[in-house]
Amino acid sequence: MKKNTVLLLLLIIGLFRANAQEKASFDKAFQKANNGKSRIEIPPLKELLHIMLAITKTGLNNDDMVNQSGTYYQDVLKHFKPYANEPIIKTFDSLLNVSLYNYIFISGNAMSYDFSGAKLKRNPNYIFPARGVANMVIETNPLDTYRKDIEAFANKSRFSNFYSQHKPYYTQIIEDYKSGADLEKQWKWLEKNFKTSINSYLILCSPLINGLNYTTEFKDNGFRQIVMVLPMLDHDPKLSVIQNELFNTRVMFSEIDHNYVSAPSDANKTAIDSVFKKRATWVNEKADGIYAYPNPIKVFNEYMTFGAFLIYCQDNYNKAIYAETRSNVISLMTARGFMKMELFISCLEQARMAAPDNKIDDLYPKLLELLDK
Structure with missing residues (x-):
């Protein structure tokens, strides 16, 4: 059963980007360790929270929110479903029933703690990493509230054993990201072709993530880090290797380049408002989810996000591949x-x-001048 499909679609294309109220602390040691670097991780605590959310009643009935395909999901059910009636699981389910945004508030704040043995220890760099989504803002980190309950669940369910047993699979997912989407290549191109500069990228992944993926940015002491919460790469057997690469690149690139197109859009807001003021010319109001682009600059930015991806493809692939990708993006949009x-x-x-x-x-x-003709 699928619920709130439009909400999930909007999240997957990166519209509900976290508000600028998240708290991080990037000291000199953190900056030195991360500047100019990217990481792809499946952190233990975050994976535990995804598992706990997956075995809630809401998670079990929502295959948009939880990736329910594959052997790993069956392993999760076999190991953890016997604990589905634990009070903390029912509490998480009640929060999801209030709002699916609580999926992000619970799993997104995993960064604020780390496992230290069987206990959760405060992370010194990510203080309150998921505080606001769209128009919803919370004042208390749910991991502060439920820390002891999460520790108890991890201990009772023998989570550390499960995580250790599946560590080779997690490593495989991370290596697949490095070879199949090449974040470094995209990052290098964006830094070369835009004026914006980002210090660091962090991809947080889980085999259980499906439609609810998103991007946020942390700034502190002049240091900018982009964090993307993404599903595993897709490998469609009906597509060629290069077609799968382009699909996975597009999913990642269209998350990353939001951080690059927005600054010049803000600088050209007056012209964008003028060119895109006739809304019916640019968007089909009957399309699902189009309401999430309520003004000219949001409409323009979505066009530009995919436009930049196509320019990236033009620079990095041959003419035939570019023509095919161009046609596919036009159809998608x-x-x-x-x-x-x-x-x-x-x-x-x-x-x-x-x-x-x-x-x-x-x-x-020049682009806006041409669009206005």
């Missing part, structure tokens, strides 16, 4: 309600061809 994607990318290609050495930020005025 049209289905989502952005029916002018072909016009948008044609104008972006034209603007870049006229000034190939310019940063994409500097192409905005």
